[in-house]
Amino acid sequence: MNSLPSCDRRLPVAVLAIIALGVVFVFSILLACAIRPVLQYAAGDLQQQPGHAGEPGAQTNISSGIVTASHNAAAKPQAAPPLPTPSGEVLTMINPADHTRSGLWTRADGSVCSSGKGDEIITIPVQLPDEFDMTVDFRRLTGDEDVGIVMRIRGHTFLLDMGAVHNTVMGVDMMGSRSVANAPDSIRPYPGLLRVKIPHQLWVKVRKDFFQATLDHRCMFRTSADYASWRLGHPWMAADGATLALASRNSSIEFHSMRLTLPDDSGYNVPPRDPSHPMPVMIRKRKQ
Numbered sequence: 001m002n003s004l005p006s007c008d009r010r011l012p013v014a015v016l017a018i019i020a021l022g023v024v025f026v027f028s029i030l031l032a033c034a035i036r037p038v039l040q041y042a043a044g045d046l047q048q049q050p051g052h053a054g055e056p057g058a059q060t061n062i063s064s065g066i067v068t069a070s071h072n073a074a075a076k077p078q079a080a081p082p083l084p085t086p087s088g089e090v091l092t093m094i095n096p097a098d099h100t101r102s103g104l105w106t107r108a109d110g111s112v113c114s115s116g117k118g119d120e121i122i123t124i125p126v127q128l129p130d131e132f133d134m135t136v137d138f139r140r141l142t143g144d145e146d147v148g149i150v151m152r153i154r155g156h157t158f159l160l161d162m163g164a165v166h167n168t169v170m171g172v173d174m175m176g177s178r179s180v181a182n183a184p185d186s187i188r189p190y191p192g193l194l195r196v197k198i199p200h201q202l203w204v205k206v207r208k209d210f211f212q213a214t215l216d217h218r219c220m221f222r223t224s225a226d227y228a229s230w231r232l233g234h235p236w237m238a239a240d241g242a243t244l245a246l247a248s249r250n251s252s253i254e255f256h257s258m259r260l261t262l263p264d265d266s267g268y269n270v271p272p273r274d275p276s277h278p279m280p281v282m283i284r285k286r287k288q
Contacts, residue, residue, distance in 0.1 A: 090244070118250065
């Protein structure tokens with residue numbers, strides 16, 4: 001039998017050697033790609049990218065063996081715009097569909113009105129300053145219970161309550177642990193404090209050191225402003241966190257206007273007289 005030439009015997013060995021070198025080369029590349037991130041991390045060169053792979057809105061890039069993630073601009077959380085500082089009329093900023101916390105509130109001819117059923121609260125999207133004057137024109141349509149203005153001053157939320165305890169008490173709810181009915185600065189001026197269908201005007205002076213409320217040109221109370229101890233009581237907790245809100249309890253109240261202005265201390269006791277605003281008539285029995 002004839003033996004194969006020597007070149008034919010070497011050919012399979014050469015092919016196997018080439019294949020082995022190719023396998024080693026490919027394995028070296030894969031190994032380099034695998035250990036490169038580890039080496040970069042050890043050298044402190046691997047920087048974290050915002051987001052994580054697999055998150056909604058994240059894009060993953062695996063080029064060069066490095067996994068990075070970046071968020072789309074649309075996926076970034078948008079900061080809520082700051083509330084405006086009030087100046088002038090603020091009832092126009094109320095949208096009952098967006099700002100009702102409880103109850104049923106409606107708008108008509110520029111006024112905001114509660115339904116008179118249960119505890120009702122609607123917020124006003126403004127940021128109150130530490131000091132201001134506020135004038136509110138309103139009237140009671142039905143009921144004989146609370147009419148309130150919720151305010152958040154220096155981080156503390158409380159209620160200026162008019163007509164509590166069946167329309168006989170006016171004060172702040174709450175002062176410390178005392179409700180408006182038991183607070184030391186609450187007053188009971190006369191029965192029927194807010195009469196039905198009679199226009200009323202509230203004037204409030206908010207200062208860092210005192211708080212004053214005037215109703216129908218009568219200064220009802222002026223108290224030191226210990227805002228840190230003032231807080232909302234039941235059932236007004238639904239307004240907690242609001243900077244300004246209207247409230248009523250089992251009474252339909254029609255708010256015609258709420259104006260906020262810069263503080264004016266030219267007169268402590270009564271606001272400037274508005275001739276267009278009618279004064280409520282106090283009914284007194286004539287002596288026989």
